[in-house]
Amino acid sequence: MKSSIRDNAEAKFHEVKGKVKEVAGKVTDNPELEAKGKAEKLAGKAQEKIGEVKKVLGK
Structure with missing residues (x-):
């Protein structure tokens, strides 16, 4: 699983x-x-933003 997706899932949790x-x-x-x-x-919410940044950067 990509780290950006994992960050978003953990953020929502x-x-x-x-x-x-x-x-x-x-x-x-x-x-x-x-x-x-x-x-x-x-x-x-902060972790969600980190996930969004990672997604934009392609990590």
């Missing part, structure tokens, strides 16, 4: 996992969990 943590933090009134979820979601 982290975005979804982050969103779940964020919502769980809001529901349980846990600001720490909510913050961790937001951070993981942002990390997923």
Whole structure:
């Protein structure tokens, strides 16, 4: 599997996992969990951009 495709797949996984943590933090009134979820979601978005760059560069 190309690394750009793998990066995009992992990115989507982290975005979804982050969103779940964020919502769980809001529901349980846990600001720490909510913050961790937001951070993981942002990390997923960053990884997605890396995958896009790799795709453009052909790696």
